[in-house]
Amino acid sequence: MSRYIATRAIRGANTVVAEAEALLKAAIADLGPDTPVAFTNTAYFLPVNLAFMGRQIAKLSDMVPALEDAKRLLHPVPPENMWVPYLGETMDSGMATLLAEEIIEGIRFARGQEPQPITWDGTYIPTANFVTSDPMAKAGKRMNGPIDDIQLRAWGIQLVDGRMPGFAALIGCAKSTEVAVQIVRELQQRSILVFLSGSVNGRSIIHQLMEAGVEMGYDTYIIPFGTDTMATIYPLGFAARSALTFGGLKPGMPREILQYNRARVFAFAIALGEVDDLKYATAAGAINYGFPVVADTVIPQILPTGITPYEHVISMPFDDIEGKDDIERARKLVQRAIEVRGVKIKVTEVPIPVPYGSAFEGERVRKSDMRVEFGGKSSRCFEYLRMAPFDSIEDGKITVVGPDFDQIPPEGFMDMGIVVEVAGRKMQEDFEPVLERQIHYFVNGASGIQHIGQRDITWIRISKAAADKGFKLEHFGKILYARFHADFGAIVDKVQVTIYTDKAKMEEWLAKARQAYTHRNERLAGMTDDSVEEFFSCTLCQSFAPNHVCVISPERLGLCGAYNWLDCKASNQINPTGPNQPIKKGTCIDANFGVFEGVNSFVQQASHQAVQDVSMYSIMNNPMTACGCFECIAMVIPEANGVMVVSREDPSMTPAGMTFSTLAGVAGGGLQTAGVMGHGKYYLTSRKYLSSDGGFKRVVWMSSFLKESMKEEFKAVAEREGDPNLIEKIADERVATSVEQLLPFLEEKAHPALTMPPLF
């Protein structure tokens, strides 16, 4: 600390705790002590109070003792002379601030004032938000409020595999709108989540971005929490929950949770504009997490390290930053902030005329904003990647065969085929689909380009803005060339891209591609657990869940859904000492349960002895552990003699008596719990899905989201299981959210599980 900061932070803490107390008193008087308090879609109550104090706040009266916690952490402001030490005291006051701020937000929820509605003119452009059904949010007429558990888990995998290095909390208001946009773009280009809150003299960076027409929401990694400093509690609650979700830590373990954040969550705050008492106090709270603060104004610096791994507080007075204009200064400000947190970020330079970064992956291009589209309803588009003999291709060669889109009228369409040919000493035919799947992410990273689908159902849109900036077809080639070299340089040495818009050529290549797709499908179908000698481990999630290890076989993909056996094989080629290690199956101890000597010994060692035995195909007997980023949770429903499967997109109640979020607490954290298991969506379609427990026929309930989004796949599964109507016999949240509702449904449909051998 510095005495100046300590003084202001401690003063701010005292003020906000007093404010919380007054608000609470009034709220209890107005609404009654039993009025429920809840953040949206979370099993973690008010997460900061839960994590650090172990308090489950569910109604207003629960806040009374919670506020006492905060009061106990307050200290007097240091005097002008002969002060006693203030660092520890400021840290505690910072924590008191967070507890109080969250209580205030909780009260606002109870009063229906949160998430903050936008009360000023205008709206912002929200991104496609796959959970909200709130019309205000959809219309961009309210702030985000706390992050849903679902989103937390969805981001989890990106955070662990490094696609998303961390988050930046931008608090206040940038020097100008131009600067605000630049700062945000810099962060987006590095795929850093941008969390917005606070204001200076009534003006917030959220206003600035609204005015600049920046798309905000989960998909663009820009989350507007609220225009006051209090809203900063949401990102900090997000950080606290990440420790509970992925780190296997329990509520009431403040030290461990904070240490977890210091070590594993790469986050920092940038204070934009003047810093007031409450911002200092909130910053002190953030420093408890090991998150440093960078200010663009003159404030005292705290350079010694310890509580944060790098400097605690840095002042970079904006006008004093060397640079030819504000844009360059903004860029340097962001760079410094990233250095201070020690975030290592690999930025691949992609030579195209629009910004590039995975934060742009979620951008949508609306029909009215669209310059041209390929695929979709009116045209055809495909992408095909194949391995070529080393000398047959030329590295970096990008050819467009046929016309560019300049002749197409605005909002028009045309056919296109993207053919990528790669060569490399370590390249294998098996890796073709792995690499081809990357095209989706690579192309989507360009701002103003939207990519959906794959293979011959690819659908690409180019926005008018991108076209105006000079985006041309050849730029697809530039993107792919740069990214394949950067990300897969270990297996590919040469990349050549050809883009076909010429009708005849396009048809010719489409036929070749389709042939290859069929060939791959057959090969993949033939690839079974029995046909390979080794499985792969995935320990990527150990950066978050230190004892968790996924065992990935051809017939069981990783629980996050992001890694299958082939992905792991390729990843192992790229990085032989990385998180994906081959596991020799060794002697098969039990073919039915899927117990292998090699797998057990690997898991023992990789889980640091936390897990001794693993069955690959059972939920009842030593099921595989889960970190926190599973796509689905399966849980046994004893009354139905079957299992239910809830997907993380489904916020509804389940027959297990718990929502996904609550269940996740049981399934996650790297622990083995018989009868509960996290898994990837596509594991449902595997022949080995719970095969020792009776297989897919055991599924008695499944989120409608799964049924709908994987219709085709399930149709095939039903055929395979010899019961073409099987899917209709499975209940979902629309017909049953309790066992009482489930059982009659199953009886009526004569679900096979009812007559299968008992699970227990």
Place this chain on the structure above:
Amino acid sequence: MTEASRRSTDPAIQKLLAVAAEDGVELAWDRLQAQQPQCGFGQLGVCCRICHQGPCRVDPFGEGPQRGVCGADADTIIARNFARMGAAGGAAHSDHGRDMALTLLALAEGHAPDYQIRDVRKLMSVAGYLGVPTNDRPTMDIVKDVALKALAQFGQQTGELAYAQRAPKKRQELWRQAGIMPRGIDREVVDVMHRTHIGNDQWYESIILAAMRSSLADGWGGSMLSTDITDILFGSPVPLVANANMGALSETMVNVVIHGHEPTLSEMILVAVNDPELIAYAKSQGATGINLTGLCCTSNETLMRQGVATIGNFLSQELAITTGAVDLMVVDIQCIMQALGPLTEHYHTKLVTTSPKAHIAGVTHVDFDEHRALDIAKQVVKMGIDNFKNRKGTHIPKDIDQMVVGFSHEYINYALGGMFRGSFRPLNDAIISGRLRGAAGVVGCNHAASCHDETHLYTVRELIKNDVLVVLTGCSAIGCAKHGLLSPDAAKFAGPGLREICETVGIPPVLHLGSCVDNTRILTVLSQMASEGGLGDDISDLPGAGFAPEWMSEKAISIGCYFAGSGVYTIMGGRSPIAGSKKVTEFLGDVLEERLGGRLEFLPDPQEAVERALKHIDKKRAALGLPEYDAKRFGQSGDAVTLKMLEKTDDEILNVYSARA
């Protein structure tokens, strides 16, 4: 330079020296003068009086006799004298610790109604170290078991001291290898006394190693238990602002001064002076109230915990009397000059001894008994009030300094991150980065032969100027307090890196850790630093050093030995008591460093002492692979820039985006 300024750097003392001269009373300095010339054999340590055939003296020039009657040579004689000094010092500390444990036991058994458990958290952690179960047990049961286990440490015959487990693993292993792992507290003292009897151990190496072991039994045993139990009974210190020096005496109130070492008494006196009845009584005697202050380590105890002012250290005790304002001086044990007896006859001060172990011929004695502690304390305070009317003229110097005290290792841990993030990480980081070059402890007494406090001040000022964080105990702390070095403002004397740390944490560059027994807090801090990571895995890896610049008591030898034995480079000032033996000097230096990583040296020149310590610190930094110390790299944090900018705001429009003029 005046005679007064040659005797003391303390302005209050200088003034009072003049008063004493005028009053024609004799002080320590005068008696030292009268002792001149002191015996050369004794000064070199080559005089043996262990058996009745002596005194035997070895001629240091190699011309006269080289052996005593029994054949003991200079190495043996010196090693024995040295070992006995240490054993006596350790006995004093540990016996103090035993009394604390007995008080704790009396409390648990309901016989000491005036005491209570003030720090339950500490009780629990001590219970943990001593293997006392705590789950779901009534507090008093735990207290009793802790007291009994603590007492058992004194009489333990075999095995290892329980607290040795608090040292880094590697250190414990070194002690085992060297055969100096302490077995029981009393046993090690007896071992030295026996070993050094005539005709017993006559190899300086094994004698010195035994001395090490008995000192370790003090540092990691008796003293550490004393600190812990004192914290349990009276609370672990947290920072407080307090006053130092004679200016804290009152012209109008009854001045009660506590002096000695044991807080069992002084804490009760503190309660007594706040008793409304006694205050009323004081007022009835013409005083405006009762003012409590202290001297030496018992003062450090009440200073650290309740902020009771200290008026001085060892060499201040006689001068306090000469102010004519001390109505009552209550003493318990250790460092109480017999000279106080005759001196108080010359002034009005009422002197009362209280410990059954520390009488002074001709001085009023009230036997202190923890069973009736408060009654006795009140009875004694009343004597002071009754004495108020006997005051004649007073000469209270106005000198007074403020300080921040109260740095227990628990608080330091808290200070570096608060309830949730407290740890030694920031301290280790500061050393690793080079903001702090290292850390040093400066401890120990005053010595009449060196200018009062001067060497303490020189050493501390030089260290902080060189970005070395300093911790203090005992009379050293009081000496520095009297000169403003314990105030946060003193950061301006520190190097740029240390200043940054001070500003970050809000600490003075010099931390007061407590009384002489609280040197064990330093051991705990060092162990925690070693286990925090990044600075090796043993105390001897840390870039640090210890100093006792003006030491004189036997306790100081014990302290020096347990620090050296724990891996610290320890430099004691003044004349060397082992100068007569090259072998013993070498053994405590190079040989010890080789075997235990620490060394004990006696260096009369304070400048050389600091230089050697800095060199040692740099050597340790290099061994750890830390960046070379370079003051120029640091000093950019802090409030200065912001405050300067804010100053301008009155008439100009503030541009918060620029620090430029």
